[in-house]
Amino acid sequence: MDAKEIIARRVAQEIEPEMLVNLGIGLPSMVANYLPKDVHVFFQAENGVIGLGARPPEGMEDPDLTDAGGGFVTAVPGAASIDSAMSFGLIRGGHLDMTVLGGLQVDARGYLANWMIPGKMVPGMGGAMDLVAGAKQVIVAMVHTAKGNHKILPECTLPLTAARRVSLIVTDMAVIEPTEAGLVLKERGPDCSVDDVIAATGANLIVHGDVPQMQIA
Amino acid sequence: MDAKEIIARRVAQEIEPEMLVNLGIGLPSMVANYLPKDVHVFFQAENGVIGLGARPPEGMEDPDLTDAGGGFVTAVPGAASIDSAMSFGLIRGGHLDMTVLGGLQVDARGYLANWMIPGKMVPGMGGAMDLVAGAKQVIVAMVHTAKGNHKILPECTLPLTAARRVSLIVTDMAVIEPTEAGLVLKERGPDCSVDDVIAATGANLIVHGDVPQMQIA
Amino acid sequence: MKHAVKPGEAAALIPDGAILLVGGFMAVGSPHRIIDALVARNARDLTIVANDTAMPGKGIGKLISAGAVKKVVASHIGLNPETQQKMISGEIEVELVPQGTLVERIRAGGVGLGGVLTATGLGTPVEDGKLTVEIDGKTFLLETPIKGDFALIAARQADYVGNLEYSLTAHNFNPIMALAGETVIAEPQTIVPVGVISPDAVKTPGVLVDHLLERAH
């Protein structure tokens, strides 16, 4: 199982029935594939629909029905079209139960940086700042290290996405919960020891007793 | 012709084709009756419709289609249902071309008081403050004096509706335009002399040359 | 999928002392069966945020008559003499808010804004005790958000997941209040299967609605 699948499968376990969930583009969008069939949730695409569905059948694509990445999608029965004011009203007003976002860095405070590398990548924040500031739960889904470099650091060196502590960090090596006291190691990845995780993490990790391994199918 | 009809007929002349107009309840609502047939405008009822129409035929009243006074109305072809946020967004955002409101007092600055008599009548401002603050043109339609007392005063003694100069005051005795320099008498009512108007007005009136008589059918 | 609740069950969810956002404009578009159930269960000390208190014997007026209300936040109470009497006698506290400001304050609460700046109310008693902010030489009042423990709203039609449609002037405050209640209870005239309401026709996404009142018998 590759790193991304591990992460997507583990994040999927955090989703509870009847939630309204926003999945970022890229890795986070894979989470939808691993949701148990009996867990009914509505996915929001912030560009304008609640009840985002899978890719449409060939030849049935509608240019007026895409996800936030611009790809053709479907709408599930019970879907609602929303304009950008309603879409971000839901996000900023605390109506979105969970957002799953990629990360460039997360720090010991649980602050996320995921939108900009000064001098290199300035794509704009899109909806990321609103999502992190407003969603009830913010889950960061990312590989634990980037080409051997730490992504979990004492303090983010990249510009923050929001000065708000995220709810959970899920990587291929660990599940980490940022708390007032610091980053708590909740689970270790498949075939990872606690020492492996600590070595791959730039920030201090709080370890309480035995740390269980992720249970992923 | 009674005082109210004079006022309503004269205000109707201010309305131009394609305007969006809000008529207050009571006397202002009579203005719709005197609009020339060839002048097409949309009337807004701030409780939720653009394209307010006349009373419905007997037995065809819809409890979900009323005006701001709670009376049954119709909607004209091309009408739009609007919620309160859109309704007042139109009013406050400068999209309403004209509002016609009743008045308790107007003063030399052109400020209107029309929502409260302390210790006596405290109904609430409803939408009046938004209308006076936001509409492109604010026309005050009222009888010139109340039981012999001046309603046009040097300064309002009642709480203001807004600290904004209204566009025009139309009474049974005069058409008065508030300006930076003061209240300018533009027209006199049927069978009124300029001296009659001045005597019935508590604030100073600016009179330029001959003041024509209102031309109402 | 929502479960339909009976009026008595809805009323039982609402404790004495709760802050209720109640849809409607002069009893048009108000949740009448929930109101009746609140009166039947002898609710007390409610704070009612609504455009108005209708008139005695109608809509919110029934809650006023029943002595269920401690405080009213409204734009207009002029057509309900009972509300005025109880205000004068000190039984009910009344906060009068311009209608457009009221809807923007509720929307701000619902979409997570910390406040909005408006010109409405400047130079009037509405300004008392409020912060003013100057932007580019123009002065605005800072108006703060309003949220409710419950939003009690009326709708034309719901589907099984709670998507709502509204009718004509019965929209009024309902779609906005649906954003700002901690718990949202909707009273639709009809309930239809998922798919009957097109995504484009949905005015309130079902994810905002916690409980649907069963259809009227």
Added chain:
Amino acid sequence: MKHAVKPGEAAALIPDGAILLVGGFMAVGSPHRIIDALVARNARDLTIVANDTAMPGKGIGKLISAGAVKKVVASHIGLNPETQQKMISGEIEVELVPQGTLVERIRAGGVGLGGVLTATGLGTPVEDGKLTVEIDGKTFLLETPIKGDFALIAARQADYVGNLEYSLTAHNFNPIMALAGETVIAEPQTIVPVGVISPDAVKTPGVLVDHLLERAH
């Protein structure tokens, strides 16, 4: 009743240097024929306010490629490398705004708010140079309104008086921008007689729309 204009006539209304609010999200729900006509008339020095600049050869991307744009206010430019190159070379000034803040700023411009307070952007570069306001111990950024000389919007369907309906994720910024353009030009896919669109289906009342683009041939 509106007159339908040809794309070239629409483009001729828009002078060089104008501030344009342009609907769309990654070219979905953008006014494509108006954009093509602006490119054809060799428009220059435009300020574009939009969610994004799409990609080269699509939607707003065509204006970027054509050198028609002096400034971009957007939440995301990541999928258009030309915009990024022109930003780095100094040819185009780019103001990045969180997506939810962008739509609220445009709405504020449209509904006459002097500004809104938001938590989005706090502790990030978005905060730079902005006023912060503390309310009940919580800090918010003060974000100011955005208005356009023109709003160029796309719609699913219009009627002869300009009432608009939108489709699925092609709503996005269009209904909000329709409030905030000094002149609003709408490009509907179809135009139908008055009465075909029910008042309850209208998302943008025709009174907001100044010009309708003729239907595509």
